[in-house]
Amino acid sequence: MDQPSTTSLERTLTTLGHNEPDRVPLFLFLTMHGAKELGMSLAEYFSRPENVVEGQMRLRARYGHDCVYPLFYAAAEVEAWGGEVLFFDDGPPNAGEPIIRKRSDITSLEPPRVSESPVLQKSLRAIELLKSEVGDEAPVIAAAISPFSLPVMQMGFDSYLDLIYEDRELFWRLMEVNQEFHVEWVNAQLDAGATAIGYFDPVSSGTIIPRELYLETGYEIASRVTERANGPLAIHLASGRCLPIIDDIIASGAAVVGVSALEDIRLLKAACSGRITILGNLNGIEMRRWTHEEAESAVKEAIAGAGQGGGFILADNHGEIPFQVPDEVLFAVSEAARKWGSYPLDWVDEYGV
Amino acid sequence: MTRSKDSVEEFERALLTIDRARASDILELLNEGMSPIEVVEQTIVPALEWIGDAWESGDVALSQVYMSGRICEELVDTFLPPADEKRKRQPVTAIAALEDHHALGKRIVYSSLRASGYELTDYGHGITADKLVERSVADGIEVLLVSTLMLRSALKVEALAAGLKKAGSGARIIVGGAPFLFDERLWREVGASAMGRDASDAMRLMTELNGAL
Numbered sequence: 236m237d238q239p240s241t242t243s244l245e246r247t248l249t250t251l252g253h254n255e256p257d258r259v260p261l262f263l264f265l266t267m268h269g270a271k272e273l274g275m276s277l278a279e280y281f282s283r284p285e286n287v288v289e290g291q292m293r294l295r296a297r298y299g300h301d302c303v304y305p306l307f308y309a310a311a312e313v314e315a316w317g318g319e320v321l322f323f324d325d326g327p328p329n330a331g332e333p334i335i336r337k338r339s340d341i342t343s344l345e346p347p348r349v350s351e352s353p354v355l356q357k358s359l360r361a362i363e364l365l366k367s368e369v370g371d372e373a374p375v376i377a378a379a380i381s382p383f384s385l386p387v388m389q390m391g392f393d394s395y396l397d398l399i400y401e402d403r404e405l406f407w408r409l410m411e412v413n414q415e416f417h418v419e420w421v422n423a424q425l426d427a428g429a430t431a432i433g434y435f436d437p438v439s440s441g442t443i444i445p446r447e448l449y450l451e452t453g454y455e456i457a458s459r460v461t462e463r464a465n466g467p468l469a470i471h472l473a474s475g476r477c478l479p480i481i482d483d484i485i486a487s488g489a490a491v492v493g494v495s496a497l498e499d500i501r502l503l504k505a506a507c508s509g510r511i512t513i514l515g516n517l518n519g520i521e522m523r524r525w526t527h528e529e530a531e532s533a534v535k536e537a538i539a540g541a542g543q544g545g546g547f548i549l550a551d552n553h554g555e556i557p558f559q560v561p562d563e564v565l566f567a568v569s570e571a572a573r574k575w576g577s578y579p580l581d582w583v584d585e586y587g588v
Numbered sequence: 589m590t591r592s593k594d595s596v597e598e599f600e601r602a603l604l605t606i607d608r609a610r611a612s613d614i615l616e617l618l619n620e621g622m623s624p625i626e627v628v629e630q631t632i633v634p635a636l637e638w639i640g641d642a643w644e645s646g647d648v649a650l651s652q653v654y655m656s657g658r659i660c661e662e663l664v665d666t667f668l669p670p671a672d673e674k675r676k677r678q679p680v681t682a683i684a685a686l687e688d689h690h691a692l693g694k695r696i697v698y699s700s701l702r703a704s705g706y707e708l709t710d711y712g713h714g715i716t717a718d719k720l721v722e723r724s725v726a727d728g729i730e731v732l733l734v735s736t737l738m739l740r741s742a743l744k745v746e747a748l749a750a751g752l753k754k755a756g757s758g759a760r761i762i763v764g765g766a767p768f769l770f771d772e773r774l775w776r777e778v779g780a781s782a783m784g785r786d787a788s789d790a791m792r793l794m795t796e797l798n799g800a801l
């Protein structure tokens with residue numbers, strides 16, 4: 236069945252080089268399903284790095300996908316800044332009340348140190364442990380919220396948009412502080428053994444801000460971070476639209492872009508082919524109610540649209556599969572990825588457009 | 589008529605470039621020849637509807653939708669204050685972010701409706717289904733606008749619908765927010781009466797209900 240000679244890491248690197256590996260790599264971004272696996276509440280699951288490691292290993296053994304994903308949850312970063320996190324039994328934790336309550340708080344804001352944050356240390360430990368488990372067999376995909384998108388959780392989305400439009404000087408002061416933190420956090424994860432970092436930057440997406448504003452802000456910041464990061468970044472817009480800014484994303488230095496189910500995968504492939512690897516684009520929200528057939532046809536559609544020539548990793552479109560997605564659907568997706576993802580993709584021509 | 593069409597376009601341009609002063613000047617000029625309600629209905633509503641639709645099709649960004657709604661809400665408040673009797677109070681309407689701490693979607697819909705001359709109650713964010721039933725019944729709510737961003741929150745609409753029914757409330761639930769955009773079938777599944785894809789849908793649905801109720 237499997238060619239034992241091709242590891243998940245090799246498969247991934249080949250596709251990143253815009254060549255066809257043995258089959259399309261599949262990344263299942265399962266942050267929460269490990270808790271079900273271990274019979275724990277989400278709060279308990281995320282309380283110890285060993286749980287997350289055990290969860291990741293069991294899920295990979297079950298579905299045979301091509302990465303491990305030590306991301307806890309996005310709000311962990313605001314926890315590091317002194318914010319509170321709200322846990323739920325049936326979905327991802329969320330950031331609580333903003334830590335920046337008025338604009339003047341920004342003036343005295345200092346970045347937290349990664350070494351002094353218990354929650355970030357837990358994440359780093361999970362990365363180290365996973366790296367020692369998988370070695371060079373599979374990529375360890377870590378994640379960080381971009382300095383430009385983090386303020387949504389630091390100060391609330393409306394106040395942040397007001398700031399961007401009304402006080403650009405203070406906005407840049409916040410960006411300076413956030414970048415210091417971000418670069419330290421990204422490099423600590425790479426040092427701990429992460430193969431690459433998902434740079435989550437949905438505020439830059441065409442869904443949220445217009446391109447002109449992105450070029451003045453999110454683009455600048457992504458380019459600076461890319462320069463200072465000691466490893467590769469995958470820009471992920473968390474299912475926000477990327478087509479309007481795809482050339483800019485490529486210019487900012489990213490090797491991978493996470494794309495939305497709301498954009499045409501064929502147009503995306505045409506824009507990205509040979510220039511940047513596409514990661515996506517299965518609709519995680521719909522996945523909750525997919526039948527076996529629907530899962531298979533979504534996988535086929537994605538591979539037909541973006542698989543040719545490599546430069547494609549099959550995944551959900553958000554970088555996190557919802558807690559409610561049943562195991563049967565995950566099985567169906569994995570099965571379909573093997574069935575239809577084996578190169579050469581000689582069925583695609585007949586599959587039609 | 590042509591004057592009004594031109595001014596809508598000019599007004600849209602001012603909003604999209606976040607030019608508050610220009611937007612204000614245009615309205616001031618219009619206010620000289622029209623009643624406040626006419627200004628709202630012939631200029632503000634079409635402009636906001638156009639902007640909302642353009643977001644839906646990917647041509648305008650959310651930050652522009654948000655800023656436009658905010659600017660319009662502020663401007664309308666100056667010539668049609670909250671207590672003005674010309675404001676539309678029917679059907680009795682409230683809005684909330686159900687079990688969700690993400691309040692921007694609610695804020696945008698609320699601002700757009702207020703800018704179109706409606707008055708509605710804001711039940712805030714992070715409110716549970718039970719609490720929302722309780723308050724809706726107490727206030728005699730006829731239309732309940734519900735915004736959610738997290739999937740887990742969207743799924744709570746089911747309990748809300750059941751709770752309202754059990755309490756004998758005939759309130760219609762109009763839902764919106766990212767999970768409903770990603771799964772077109774979700775609103776029916778959770779028992780909502782309707783789904784709005786953006787703030788302009790909210791404005792249109794309110795007008796429809798206004799006629800129906």
Ligand code: B12
Pocket residue numbers: 266307308309310326327328329330331380384385387388392435436437438442443472473474475476519520552553555557643650653690692693694696697733734735736737738739740762763764765766767769770783784785786787789790
């Ligand atoms: C930007 C973004 C982020 C940013 C900022 C998030 C925030 N707001 O706090 C960051 C990077 C921080 C982030 C993090 C996370 N995110 Co996020 N994120 C997004 C993104 C791209 C946009 C979200 C947003 O705020 N949009 C702005 C609002 C206003 O848009 P909207 O809800 O669509 O509202 C419009 C319409 O829907 C409509 N509308 C809204 N309400 C109503 C109501 C009525 C009555 C009507 C008629 C209309 C209407 O009008 C609005 C204006 O046009 C979406 C994906 C997407 N493409 O939308 C994911 C998304 C919201 N994220 C999601 C998730 C899960 C998360 C995390 C929990 C991940 C994690 N495990 O940590 C965290 C939570 C962070 C936190 N707050 O603690 C999921 C939520 C669904 C789910 N799977 O449960 C989404 C939908 C992605 C996906 N496709 O699954 N995220």
